[in-house]
Amino acid sequence: MTRNAEYPSPLAKLAESFGLMLVKVEAREYRLEGMVTELRRVGDELREARRRLLRENQGLKQGLVERYSAKRIVGQSPPMRAVLGQVERIADTSISVLITGETGTGKELLAKALHYNSPRKAGPFIALNCSAVPETLFERELFGIEKGVATGVLMHRGLLEQAQGGTLLLDEIADMPLSCQGKLLRVLEERELTRVGGTRVLQLDVRILAATNKDMTLAVQSGAFRGDLFFRLNVMSLHLPPLRERREDIVPLMRHFLDLHSRSMGRDQPRLAKSALEALASYDWPGNVRELSNEMERLVALSFVGEIHFEDLSPGIRGNQEREPAATTSVALDLGHVRARPSISSESAEPPAASEPAGSTCIPSREPGSVPPIVTVPGSLLATEKMLILNALRSTQGNKTQAAKVLGISREGLRKKLKRLGITE
16 A cells, blocks of 8 residues: 555545535435425425315305205295295395294294305304303403403403304393493494403404394383393394294194204105194194204104104194194195105005105105015004014014114114013013
């Protein structure tokens, strides 16, 4: 080995160091370029995700607009047509509206129709049940509160502030604490808001709707509600009549809720025997549309053979029909939409038609094979259920797993039904 090779010159050392430095710089530049490329890719993905979310959000909002369109609210009686006509005329304004009506008549649904058919439909819709908030927390919940007002208190945006650009529904307005009514009146008059404990004035752009099931005139006369606030809220009033005063809507509503709940449960829509239909149509429905919806949901949940009879109805409805026979019913039943036929126990019963009329919302009972061929069984719902289970067990030679599959339930569910119905294993 030569001396020069064994002991490199300073120039050679410098060249070697410079070369290593260039390699390191190139490597660093390569890594930076890779990072820039990766950041660009991530940015493109985020922008595409944002565009996709915006499209989905617009689709959901459009779905809400269509869902709460006044034209889609079920109601063909003259009183309901008059109310829905008023909704269409005032929806695109920002005036305050007072919605009155008994519990369960659909006041919040009407408020949503006003919101989602207005220029504010892109903004939030917020509902506050005034009777559900304690008086000590009401001011904080509605107007908001600043941080540090008291030990441990954090800043909270009130519902008025959260509804900015949209609509706020004050449900059960008659139950609003008297101590908060003056501040709400000022908000309505000035369109300005100051949080509890704060000094900053916030400009508000919110449409205020109110709803109640009480007589507001009596509340004002008794001093429980401020008259000036009542007149400020009651620029326009809409009254929803109870179901007993618009019996023409009962059958269309039954049809609507049977279809709605059948879809949500993934079940075939059951038929209504004539005896059940007459009882439902003649009932006064003190709980109004909410009670009717609950009854249809119950009947769909309990339906096994595709047809609902008088014996399957809730005791209160059956008792009403026993006191007031169906012959006295003054309601014209649309039997072409909700299938009505004599109950199976009737001696004059005729076999069902081979096909349903066009436009019928009724869906035939289960296909043969899903349960053994017993489609019409006399007796109560429990007797029918017991008969179906026994036939399923017989058709599967007592195999409970197979019988449960035939019935569309779990093996554990079948075991519980056997025990409840007193069927020995």
